[in-house]
Amino acid sequence: MQRVSYGMPQLIELNSVEENVRLCSQLGLDFIELNCNLPSCQPETMNVHYLNLLKDQYGIKFTLHLPEDLDLGHFNRHVREAHLKVLEEAIGVADRLGCKILNIHMNPGVHFTLPTEKIELYGKYQQQYLSNIKSSLELIDIWLGGTGVHISIENTGLLHRPHIQTAVNQLLKSGRFCLTWDVGHDYISSHADREFMLNHRSSIKHIHLHDAKGRNDHLELYTGEVDLNEKLQIASENQASVLIEVKTKESLIHSVAKLKEKHIFK
Numbered sequence: 001m002q003r004v005s006y007g008m009p010q011l012i013e014l015n016s017v018e019e020n021v022r023l024c025s026q027l028g029l030d031f032i033e034l035n036c037n038l039p040s041c042q043p044e045t046m047n048v049h050y051l052n053l054l055k056d057q058y059g060i061k062f063t064l065h066l067p068e069d070l071d072l073g074h075f076n077r078h079v080r081e082a083h084l085k086v087l088e089e090a091i092g093v094a095d096r097l098g099c100k101i102l103n104i105h106m107n108p109g110v111h112f113t114l115p116t117e118k119i120e121l122y123g124k125y126q127q128q129y130l131s132n133i134k135s136s137l138e139l140i141d142i143w144l145g146g147t148g149v150h151i152s153i154e155n156t157g158l159l160h161r162p163h164i165q166t167a168v169n170q171l172l173k174s175g176r177f178c179l180t181w182d183v184g185h186d187y188i189s190s191h192a193d194r195e196f197m198l199n200h201r202s203s204i205k206h207i208h209l210h211d212a213k214g215r216n217d218h219l220e221l222y223t224g225e226v227d228l229n230e231k232l233q234i235a236s237e238n239q240a241s242v243l244i245e246v247k248t249k250e251s252l253i254h255s256v257a258k259l260k261e262k263h264i265f266k
Contacts, residue, residue, distance in 0.1 A: 004232075005241045006265050007031035007063065008252055010038065017041075018054055023249065025058040027256050028266075033063045033103065033243050036090060043089035048096045055097070063101040063206070063241065064094055066151075071107035072136040073122060073129045073167065084136060088143050095147040101206050101241060102151045103180050106158055106168065126163045133167045137174055144176050152206045154180035157189030159196040168196075172203055182208035183231045184217030184245070187224075207235050208245040218247050221255035232264060 006029050014020050017032075017040065024032050034041045034051075041064075055061060067086060074080040087102075094102055109122040109129075122129040140151070153171065158164045171177040179197065181204050186193045197204065209231060210217060211224030221228060221244065235242050244255050259265035 004235045004239060005030040005061075006256075006259070007033060007061075007241060007243050009033050009065075009243060009245050009247070010035045010041070011247070011249055011252070012038070013249060017051065021054045021058050021060060023252075024060050027253065029060070029244075029256070031061040031063055031241065031243075033065050033245075035065045036067050036086075037065070043086060043093050046093050048093055051097055062097050062099050063103065063243070064090055064097075064099055065103045066090055066105075068105050069107065070104060071109070072140075073107070073109070073132040075121075075125070075128060075132070080132060080136065084139060087140065091140075091143045091147065091149060094149045100148060100150060101180075102149060103154055103206065104151050105154050105156050106164055108156075108158055108161075108164075120161065120163070123161060123163045126166070129163060130167060130170065133170060137171060137176070141174060141176055150178050150205065151176060152178045152180040154182050154185070154206075154208065155193035155197060156182070156185055157192045159193040165196060172200065178205040179203045180206040180208060181231060181234070182245070183226050183228065184208070184210040184212040184219070187212040187226050188215055188217050201234060202238065204234055204238055205240050207231055207240050207242045209242050210245045218245060220246055220251040220258075222258050 008024055008029050010020050010032055020032050036043060070083045070087060090102060112119045153168055179200055181197050209228060211219040211221055211226050213224035244252060246252050246255055
């Protein structure tokens with residue numbers, strides 16, 4: 001049986017990808033999640049040859065976190081096509097790097113605030129939104145082809161919204177998408193995503209593991225109130241990859257040490 005793989009995010013306090021790769025190797029981790037929100041990791045300019053050299057030299061792998069403003073359902077065709085172009089380029093990078101996971105957020109879209117309520121435009125105009133999702137999926141299916149890359153949808157406190165649920169179900173049914181359970185996001189959203197995630201438990205192939213307390217997430221592991229062991233059990237069941245998504249080098253070192261103390265990670 002394939003073991004659970006553990007990784008780290010690309011830390012902004014480190015000045016280069018190689019510094020991140022070196023730390024990943026020193027800690028005995030398996031992968032780094034390169035963040036396409038950063039200028040140095042734009043899919044159109046990423047030096048894949050160099051990244052593959054680092055990967056081979058240090059014996060690690062990569063996943064990719066797509067830009068958080070990508071929107072597969074945008075009402076404007078030109079905007080949607082621009083976002084899809086970024087995704088197409090990222091799929092090409094992932095394929096050449098041997099990445100199996102592209103992490104994506106569902107975009108909530110624009111809302112109108114009225115005196116008595118907030119109206120989500122994707123909810124009000126759900127038919128058009130879902131039609132755009134379907135059109136995007138048709139292109140994504142072609143681009144993924146036989147790459148073995150999966151696009152993993154991360155929960156961001158939106159999965160209780162019916163139109164988002166319908167869109168995500170549509171994407172999951174394609175077999176091209178899976179789920180990322182970000183356990184800190186779930187906690188600070190008062191578990192708005194929990195029911196959906198547990199109802200699709202077998203689709204969870206990637207986990208963003210960090211602790212949370214109150215409204216603060218991305219805390220060092222075992223310093224907050226998240227049931228981390230429950231999520232690690234799901235990772236074990238699904239042979240999911242686990243990203244230790246703390247944001248500083250110090251927190252990462254301490255979190256890895258705690259996992260080793262608990263004999264969760266060797």
